[in-house]
Amino acid sequence: MDYQDFDAIDFILDDFFQEWVLHPSPTTDRFWQGWIGQHPEKEPTIRKALIAIQSLDFQGIDSEKFDRNKVLQNIRAAIKTDELKDELDIAWESGETQEDDEVGETIMYSLPSRRFQFKTRYFMMAAASVFLLILLGVWQLVMTTSSVEYATEFGETKTIILPDNSTVVLNANSRIQYYDDGKGQGNRELDLSGEAFFSVVHNKTDQKFIVRSNGVAVEVLGTEFNVNNRRGKTQVVLKSGKILLNVPTNPQSSVTEELAMEPGDLVEVSGQDKQITKRTVNPDKYASWTRNVLVFDNVPLQEVFEMIQDTYGYNITILDEEIGDKMFEAEISTSDLDLILKIVSKSFNLNIKKQGSELVVSKK
Structure with a gap:
C-alpha cells in the first residue's frame, strides 16, 4: 500500500493503521515506525488520524447492544460520503488555524510505540471536532442498522x-x-x-x-x-x-x-x-444445485465425497486412497443422497455403507 498520498481521513479508514493504533504488535510497530521515519513530513497527518481513532472510547456501553466492529464499518461508510468528508476537512482546518502565541504549552502524546510533541490546544480542538462529527454522523446509522x-x-x-x-x-x-x-x-x-x-x-x-x-x-x-x-x-x-x-x-x-x-x-x-x-x-x-441438479465435470471422487460431507453432514472414511483419485463425470437430477450414493457405487463398483453419521467407502 502506498501511504504517501494519504490524508488523515484515509489513515482513519485504513485497517492496518487502525490495527497499529488500537492493537499494536511488533510487526505493526516496526512497519509504522520505519514508515514515519522515512516520511517525517507526514507526522502531522499521522497525529490527526491517531487522535481521531483513539478518541473513539466505547467503554461503559452495553456490549450486547453495541458492536465495535460494526461501528467502525459505519464510520468508514459515513466518512466516505462527500458531505461528512468535507465537514471533517473543515474541522481539521479550523482547528489548525487557531494556533496563537498564547498557546505555548506542549504535551507528550503516547503513540503505540512512539511519542510526538504537539501544541495542546489546536490539536485537541481538532480531535474534539472530528470525534463529535464522527459520532453524530455515525451514531444514527449504528443504532438504526x-x-x-x-x-x-x-x-x-x-x-x-x-x-x-x-x-x-x-x-x-x-x-x-x-x-x-x-x-x-x-x-x-x-x-x-x-x-x-x-x-x-x-x-x-x-x-x-x-x-x-x-x-x-x-x-x-x-x-x-x-x-x-x-x-x-x-x-x-x-x-x-x-x-x-x-x-x-x-x-x-x-x-x-x-x-x-x-x-x-x-x-x-x-x-x-x-x-x-x-x-x-x-x-x-456451478449454479445447477439451485435446480436440484448436481453436475460433476470430470472431478476426482475425493471432491464428490467432500461435497457430500459439506452438504449432508456425513463424515466419510475412504479405505483405499486410490478410490479418491478416480475421475467422475455425471449429471444427477436429484438431491436425494441415497440415489447419489447408489450412482457413485455402481459407477465404480464400490461398497458405501452408512454407519450412524459416517459413510465408509471401500472396493467390492
Whole structure:
C-alpha cells in the first residue's frame, strides 16, 4: 500500500493503521515506525488520524447492544460520503488555524510505540471536532442498522427474498447475515458462510451490493453469481453482469487486489496467502444445485465425497486412497443422497455403507 498520498481521513479508514493504533504488535510497530521515519513530513497527518481513532472510547456501553466492529464499518461508510468528508476537512482546518502565541504549552502524546510533541490546544480542538462529527454522523446509522440471519441445515436449501427484492438461494449447511438500515442508504451488505446463488436487483439509488466471504468482498450493482466458501477456499462464478472482487493480499495489512470479472469467469481464492486462480467456465454448471441438479465435470471422487460431507453432514472414511483419485463425470437430477450414493457405487463398483453419521467407502 502506498501511504504517501494519504490524508488523515484515509489513515482513519485504513485497517492496518487502525490495527497499529488500537492493537499494536511488533510487526505493526516496526512497519509504522520505519514508515514515519522515512516520511517525517507526514507526522502531522499521522497525529490527526491517531487522535481521531483513539478518541473513539466505547467503554461503559452495553456490549450486547453495541458492536465495535460494526461501528467502525459505519464510520468508514459515513466518512466516505462527500458531505461528512468535507465537514471533517473543515474541522481539521479550523482547528489548525487557531494556533496563537498564547498557546505555548506542549504535551507528550503516547503513540503505540512512539511519542510526538504537539501544541495542546489546536490539536485537541481538532480531535474534539472530528470525534463529535464522527459520532453524530455515525451514531444514527449504528443504532438504526439492523441485521437478519438466515441459515440452512444439512440437506436443506432455502430461497430468500431480501428487503431490496434481491434473491438468495442458500445451499445446505450455509448461513448469511444481511445488514439493512431500513432507509435505502449506504451499501447493501451481507456475510456468507457456505454457498449461495445471488440474483441482485439494481436499484434507483445505485446502492452497491457487497458479499463478504472469508475475507473476499464481492461488489456488484445488479447481477447473478454464485459464491462457494468451503474448506478455506472462496470460489466466485459470474453468470451475468459485472462484479468487482476485493481480495486481501497481505494478512497483516489492508492491502487488497481488485479483480474485475466478466460473465463466465470463475475466480478461486485459497489459503492464508489468498492465492488467486481464474478461468472461464460454464456458469450454469456451478449454479445447477439451485435446480436440484448436481453436475460433476470430470472431478476426482475425493471432491464428490467432500461435497457430500459439506452438504449432508456425513463424515466419510475412504479405505483405499486410490478410490479418491478416480475421475467422475455425471449429471444427477436429484438431491436425494441415497440415489447419489447408489450412482457413485455402481459407477465404480464400490461398497458405501452408512454407519450412524459416517459413510465408509471401500472396493467390492
